[in-house]
Amino acid sequence: MFKMTWALVAEHADEWTGAHFGEAAMVLDEKVGAAVAGSGMNPEAQAHFRDAFLSPVREGISMEGREAVGAGREWSKAAGPLLVVLTPAA
Template structure:
C-alpha cells in the first residue's frame, strides 16, 4: 500500500492511497492538471506549467518513485510550486 501526498504551494493539499504507483501517478497528474486547467491562467501558461512542473514530478514518481517504493523507501520530488511525496504504508 502506498500513500501519495502533494501540495501546490499556498493553494491546495491532497492525498491518495492505493497499491499501484502507476495509478497514483495518474491520479496526481489528473487532479493537479485539473486544478491548473481551472486556474484561469492563459493557455500558454497552463502548457508551461504542465511541461515544466507537473510532468517532471509525475515522471519522477513513475521511475525513481516506483524504484524507491519497491525497496520500502519513501520518495519525494518538487518542481516550482509543486511538491509530491510517497511512502509505503504498513
C-alpha cells in the first residue's frame, strides 16, 4: 500500500491510497485531466499539458515511483505546475 498526493498549482490538490501503480497513474490522469479540462484552456493547450507535464509524471509513477516505494522510500516528481508524491504506507 502507498499514498499518492498531488497538487496542480492554483487549481487542485488531492490524494489517493492503494496498492497498484497502474491504478494510481489512471486516477492521476482522470483527476488532473478533469481539472485541466475545466480550467478554460483551449484544446491545444490541454493536449500540450497532458504531453509535457502529465505523461512524464504518469510514467514516473510506474517506473521510478514503484522502485522507490518498493524500497520503502518516498518518491516525488514535478513537471511544470504538477507535483506528485508517493509515500509508502506506514
